[in-house]
Amino acid sequence: MNVTIHIIDGPLSDEPKPLETMSAGAVVCFDGVVRPSEHNRPITGLEYETYDPMTENTLHQLAGRMRDEFGLIAITVEHSRGFVPNGERSFRLRIASAHRAEALRAMEQFIEQMKRDIPIWKRPRFVDAQA
Amino acid sequence: MLFGPQADLAGCRELHLTVGETATCAQLREMLAEACPALVPSLGESRFAINQQMAGDDRAVRADDEVALIGLVSGG
Numbered sequence: 001m002n003v004t005i006h007i008i009d010g011p012l013s014d015e016p017k018p019l020e021t022m023s024a025g026a027v028v029c030f031d032g033v034v035r036p037s038e039h040n041r042p043i044t045g046l047e048y049e050t051y052d053p054m055t056e057n058t059l060h061q062l063a064g065r066m067r068d069e070f071g072l073i074a075i076t077v078e079h080s081r082g083f084v085p086n087g088e089r090s091f092r093l094r095i096a097s098a099h100r101a102e103a104l105r106a107m108e109q110f111i112e113q114m115k116r117d118i119p120i121w122k123r124p125r126f127v128d129a130q131a
Numbered sequence: 132m133l134f135g136p137q138a139d140l141a142g143c144r145e146l147h148l149t150v151g152e153t154a155t156c157a158q159l160r161e162m163l164a165e166a167c168p169a170l171v172p173s174l175g176e177s178r179f180a181i182n183q184q185m186a187g188d189d190r191a192v193r194a195d196d197e198v199a200l201i202g203l204v205s206g207g
Contacts, residue, residue, distance in 0.1 A: 032207045048206075049135050051199060054183040079206060091207045111207060119180070119199070120206030121135025 002074040003063040005056050011088035012078050020074035024096035028103040030111070032091030034084050042127040045085035051119040055079075058118050066095075066110050070102040075110075079120065132199040137177070140169040150192055156181075157188035159198065170200075177202025 002020050012031075021027055034046050050056075063075040073096040080090040093110060097103040114120075138144045148162050156179045164171050179186045180199040192198060 051132075051134060051180070051183075051201075054180060054199075057183070114206045115204070117204070118206050119134065119201050119204055121203065122205050123135065123139070 002072075003060060003067060004074075004076045005059045005063065006076070006078045007050060007052070007056050007081050008078055009082045010080060011084045012080060012090065012092055014089075016092060016094055017076050017078055019076045019094045019096055021096045022073075023098070024073050025098050026096070026100040026103045028095045028097075028100070028107055030091075030093045030107055031089050034086045034088055034090055036086040038124040038126070041124075043086055043124045044127055045083055045088070045125055046090065046122045047083050047125060048080050048090060049121040049123075050079075050081045055119050059114070062110060062113055062118065066106045070097065070106040072097045072102065072106055075106075083125070132197070134199070134201075135205070136203045137170060137173060137200055140173070141167045142169075154192045155188060156186050156190050156192060159192055160188070163200070173202045 004017065006017050016029065019027065037043055059077050063077055066072060067075055076094045078092040084090040093107060095103040095106055133141050133144050133146065146166060148166060150159065159179065160174055164174055178201045180201050181190060181196050
């Protein structure tokens with residue numbers, strides 16, 4: 001299996017999940033990190049909500065389409081569920097391909113489509129709402 | 132079923148609507164707008180999932196279907 005999806009409770013670990021890189025000439029990794037503010041309001045972090053198992057299933061379908069469209073070797077997706085404090089990783093996409101161009105294009109397209117189509121929601125926890 | 136900001140707007144995570152035997156997702160959207168006006172601004176860009184599969188507006192809604200409103204998604 002060269003598409004793997006991981007929905008993880010809380011922040012992602014510093015250590016990425018395995019990616020099949022045999023025969024790859026390029027491995028591209030994107031880490032999404034929770035910013036310290038939303039619309040200029042400080043936040044303690046983001047609360048992520050998923051619709052299980054549809055979220056995992058649709059991520060798998062999207063990754064499969066990217067693999068087929070761009071001729072990729074492997075894709076690994078990690079996404080958080082639940083609370084992720086600011087400064088921590090909530091999303092990681094790793095793509096292995098024969099050459100860099102298709103991995104970079106697939107990376108951008110995957111993220112665009114994920115943000116538009118995949119059932120994942122986030123809510124900021126504002127610092128000033130905790131007073 | 133409602134999620135994320137739309138659940139906040141509606142003030143609940145589930146809404147129970149009574150629909151006819153020939154109701155479609157398009158009609159469900161209209162009923163949702165009537166039942167929960169706070170959702171109206173986001174309904175146009177929302178889709179439905181039925182039994183965890185994306186469904187078009189012409190998809191019929193049957194008894195016992197699990198219907199989820201998929202809107203304002205924001206992964207990453």
